[in-house]
Amino acid sequence: EAGVTQSPRYAVLQEGQAVSFWCDPISGHDTLYWYQQPRDQGPQLLVYFRDEAVIDNSQLPSDRFSAVRPKGTNSTLKIQSAKQGDTATYLCASKTGGWEQYFGPGTRLTVL
Amino acid sequence: QQQVRQSPQSLTVWEGGTTVLTCSYEDSTFNYFPWYQQFPGEGPALLISILSVSDKKEDGRFTTFFNKREKKLSLHIIDSQPGDSATYFCAASYSNNRIFFGDGTQLVVKP
Numbered sequence: 001e002a003g004v005t006q007s008p009r010y011a012v013l014q015e016g017q018a019v020s021f022w023c024d025p026i027s028g029h030d031t032l033y034w035y036q037q038p039r040d041q042g043p044q045l046l047v048y049f050r051d052e053a054v055i056d057n058s059q060l061p062s063d064r065f066s067a068v069r070p071k072g073t074n075s076t077l078k079i080q081s082a083k084q085g086d087t088a089t090y091l092c093a094s095k096t097g098g099w100e101q102y103f104g105p106g107t108r109l110t111v112l
Numbered sequence: 113q114q115q116v117r118q119s120p121q122s123l124t125v126w127e128g129g130t131t132v133l134t135c136s137y138e139d140s141t142f143n144y145f146p147w148y149q150q151f152p153g154e155g156p157a158l159l160i161s162i163l164s165v166s167d168k169k170e171d172g173r174f175t176t177f178f179n180k181r182e183k184k185l186s187l188h189i190i191d192s193q194p195g196d197s198a199t200y201f202c203a204a205s206y207s208n209n210r211i212f213f214g215d216g217t218q219l220v221v222k223p
Contacts, residue, residue, distance in 0.1 A: 004155070040215070041215050041216070042116075042201050042215050042216055043201075043213050044213070045210055055209070056209075091155050099146070099161065100146070100158050100161070101158075101211060102158075103148075103156050105153065105154055106155050
């Protein structure tokens with residue numbers, strides 16, 4: 001069974017540029033999460049979906065961040081006008097009925 | 113407010129030794145406590161987990177202990193191996209959805 005896949009694996013931007021991250025969850029997993037993991041910190045939830053519905057986006061940092069999951073499968077996280085403080089690894093995770101979340105390898109973002 | 117706190121931030125042990133990582137949490141409604149292991153360049157992977165109805169869970173060389181009264185957990189790794197060198201995250205959840213992570217312990221096992 002394929003795991004959670006993410007792309008790109010790395011991104012380097014200048015401040016003010018936009019970037020999108022893409023996630024393909026494990027097939028059949030109805031719940032999908034996006035986390036931000038700053039260097040030397042634990043993952044922090046940004047948003048999560050059940051199927052195509054946003055369940056909780058209260059932790060999205062600002063209007064600059066948005067996430068969609070239009071067909072309840074793949075998902076895209078977008079940052080408009082990136083700032084240096086957005087430098088972090090962005091992790092996608094998915095799960096089905098149990099407790100365990102399965103994480104992808106992440107996208108490492110550097111904003112110069 | 114940090115919901116889950118871990119200590120130490122980093123730890124070095126010799127191969128064959130026992131590693132002990134500790135964790136405390138704030139919210140008494142948490143009822144699921146996973147430990148995740150993360151290698152550089154990879155996402156976290158579930159190592160072992162425990163529900164609040166138990167006080168101990170063992171899986172091979174890894175054992176997690178849970179103390180509900182003190183709101184504390186620990187992870188013990190016996191016969192530590194260089195391949196165990198990674199960052200370990202304690203986490204907690206109450207809703208079967210949102211997981212709160214600590215800031216991790218970087219473990220180095222020296223041969």
